Amino acid sequence: MVKPVQRRKLADWLVREKKLSQRKAARIAGISRRMLSYQSKKDPQDQLKNQILAIVEQHPYWGFWKVYHYLRKKRNINQKVNHKRVWRLYCQLQLNLPRKRSKRLPERIQQPLTQLKKRNQIWTLDFMSDALTDGRSFRTLNIDLIRVQHRLDEYNRECLAIEVDFSLPALRIIRVLERIIEAYGKPEKLRCDNGPEFISTKLNEWCEAQKIEL
Known part of the structure; x- marks a missing residue:
């Protein structure tokens, strides 16, 4: 039994190589014309998440607003994508969690070794x-x-x-x-x-x- 995916590939080949119309290629392959004309679309949310992760990986010390403005200016994202949507994805990726920073220890002056001469020194x-x-x-x-x-x-x-x-x-x-x-x-x-x-x-x-x- 031929699977629908294989029928779709056959119809695509008939259109591309044999120059048949979509209607005729779909009839030969045994699929609907709608299935042939359908183009799978990637989730724009996933695309935006990947862009956010790429920026954070490149600039790990940037905060949210720097990431957001960089998205708007450099990545050419849709102008309708406002900061609230980006912030929601930013939180889903857990990038809003505070980063642990090591405590800076006070500097101690290096002193020469003491020569012991008595008890309780x-x-x-x-x-x-x-x-x-x-x-x-x-x-x-x-x-x-x-x-x-x-x-x-x-x-x-x-x-x-x-x-x-x-x-x-x-x-x-x-x-x-x-x-x-x-x-x-x-x-x-x-x-x-x-x-x-x-x-x-x-x-x-x-x-x-x-x-x-x-």
């Missing part, structure tokens, strides 16, 4: 993360004292505290430090990375009040 603070068997993640705050050995160029670490919890904000870090200071005395300097807990205003203010370099 430098404490180091760092976090580690892991997960329980049920999938919940937890963190550990490790506070170490860097100790000088018999030679001035040899050092090791003495663990002063390990704090474990699901959340360890800046205020919790301060409480842990205060507890350790009561037992070991006050350090001259805290060495840590640029984690959000360590660059918080509260921890900076506490260190200034304690005259501890951070």
Whole structure:
């Protein structure tokens, strides 16, 4: 059995190659003249979506209005296509969602390595993360004292505290430090990375009040 698509192709061939009229070609192929004259049309919505995606891919940091005006000026879209229609398609493509931007960390002046000469000169603070068997993640705050050995160029670490919890904000870090200071005395300097807990205003203010370099 000949499929309608094949009949349509036969009729097209008769018109194109044999120069028959559409009426006669349709009768020979066994299809209606309307089916032969029908031209499939692409969805204009899909065409517009593809144009929007092409612009966003080329200019990833453009907002909606830049994309819209570029469509009107450069892509020659129909003038009847207003911004509301473009915005609706823009939202369907989820291009209106806010893009995540990485936080800019404050610049720290690079300092030469400190030569340790006495106890409690430098404490180091760092976090580690892991997960329980049920999938919940937890963190550990490790506070170490860097100790000088018999030679001035040899050092090791003495663990002063390990704090474990699901959340360890800046205020919790301060409480842990205060507890350790009561037992070991006050350090001259805290060495840590640029984690959000360590660059918080509260921890900076506490260190200034304690005259501890951070």
